[in-house]
Amino acid sequence: MKPETKYILMGALVLVILGFILAYLPGDKASTEIALNKLKIATGFTLLALVFLFGFAVLVYIANGSIDLSDLLSETGDSKGASMSRFQLLIFTLVIALSLFLVVVSKMQFPDSIPPEILTLLGISASTYAVSKGIQMSATQTTTTTAVVPPPPLPAEVQVTTTTQPGSGAAGG
Amino acid sequence: MRLLEITARWELTILIMSFGLVTLWRLFKSASFAGLVRSNDGSLSPGRIQLLMLTVLTALQYLLATLRDPSHLHSLPSGIVAAVGGSQMLYLGAKAWNSFGPKRNNSEEQ
Numbered sequence: 001m002k003p004e005t006k007y008i009l010m011g012a013l014v015l016v017i018l019g020f021i022l023a024y025l026p027g028d029k030a031s032t033e034i035a036l037n038k039l040k041i042a043t044g045f046t047l048l049a050l051v052f053l054f055g056f057a058v059l060v061y062i063a064n065g066s067i068d069l070s071d072l073l074s075e076t077g078d079s080k081g082a083s084m085s086r087f088q089l090l091i092f093t094l095v096i097a098l099s100l101f102l103v104v105v106s107k108m109q110f111p112d113s114i115p116p117e118i119l120t121l122l123g124i125s126a127s128t129y130a131v132s133k134g135i136q137m138s139a140t141q142t143t144t145t146t147a148v149v150p151p152p153p154l155p156a157e158v159q160v161t162t163t164t165q166p167g168s169g170a171a172g173g
Numbered sequence: 174m175r176l177l178e179i180t181a182r183w184e185l186t187i188l189i190m191s192f193g194l195v196t197l198w199r200l201f202k203s204a205s206f207a208g209l210v211r212s213n214d215g216s217l218s219p220g221r222i223q224l225l226m227l228t229v230l231t232a233l234q235y236l237l238a239t240l241r242d243p244s245h246l247h248s249l250p251s252g253i254v255a256a257v258g259g260s261q262m263l264y265l266g267a268k269a270w271n272s273f274g275p276k277r278n279n280s281e282e283q
Contacts, residue, residue, distance in 0.1 A: 037174075040174075041174065041177055044177045044181070045177060045180070048177070048180060048181055048184055051184070051188075052184050052188065055188040055191075055192070056188075058192075059188075059191055059192065059195055062192075062195050062196065062199055063195050063198075063199070065199070065203075068203070069196060069199045069200055069203060070200075070203035072200065073200065073206075074208070075208075081206070081208025081209070081211070082206050082208040082209045083208060084208070084209055084221050084224055084225065084264065085264075087209055087225075087228070088224065088228045091228055091229070091232045092228070092231075092232060094193070095232040095235055095236050096235070098189070098193070098236065098239075099235065099236065099239035099243075099246060099247075100246065101185075101189060102239055102240070102243040103239070103243055103244070103245060103246055105182055105185070105186065105243075106243040106244060107244065108178070108182075111245055111246050113246075114246055115246055115247070115248035115249070116248075117248045117249040117250075117251065117254050118246065118248070118249065120254050121231075121249060121254055121257060124254070124257055124258050124261055125257075125261075127261075128261040128264070128265060131265055132265060132268060135265070135268055135269050135272050135273075136272070138272070138273075139272035139273065142273070
């Protein structure tokens with residue numbers, strides 16, 4: 001059985017169980033307000049289950065190496081190992097995203113304003129990455145265009161014709 | 174509704190923490206960190222070292238400030254932002270010098 005099929009079956013099972021639980025929750029069936037409330041709760045739990053299953057599937061793929069993260073830090077081309085600008089952008093993005101998440105979890109609402117210094121810091125980091133990439137690409141192109149390419153050797157027939165031309169020229173002249 | 178709220182909070186916390194841990198684990202397992210402090214020719218680069226230290230210290234300072242008081246997003250002192258900008262300029266200048274400077278031109282002529 002394919003892993004995708006397993007996850008889909010697991011998700012369907014969880015949703016069926018949730019549906020049964022929510023359908024038999026105690027409540028007055030005549031009351032529309034209670035029915036709507038139960039519907040809201042059922043929708044919320046279903047969305048939570050879907051988000052959790054999707055996140056869990058991505059986690060499993062990252063953990064077993066199906067989603068390769070080795071290129072997250074390293075550059076392609078002649079430079080080996082991790083790139084400093086990529087590392088900095090990754091660290092700042094992770095830290096600011098984690099801080100935003102902590103703030104939202106503690107207050108259960110999105111913050112009113114994001115400080116401009118944070119946006120400046122992210123902008124500086126992303127600009128550095130872009131400029132670094134530009135320098136790297138320009139250096140590669142410069143190296144490629146300045147390299148001396150030797151001319152290809154002439155075919156054998158052309159060489160023979162070239163060597164016999166003086167004789168034939170003398171005979172003709 | 175209260176149960177749904179608590180479940181959502183814990184689920185997201187667990188998922189995001191797991192993502193962070195698994196990503197860091199895979200990065201340390203698969204990626205090479207040697208290029209963070211070394212130039213392309215393999216020598217230690219002072220520009221990269223100072224940028225790495227400033228980056229790690231700034232990120233740690235911000236994370237600790239948020240953990241201490243998670244009621245709002247903290248702002249960074251303008252001095253730190255200026256220091257990071259200057260550090261980036263130094264790093265990019267060194268990189269441009271290594272890529273287009275006289276040392277590279279001499280090696281191409283040879």
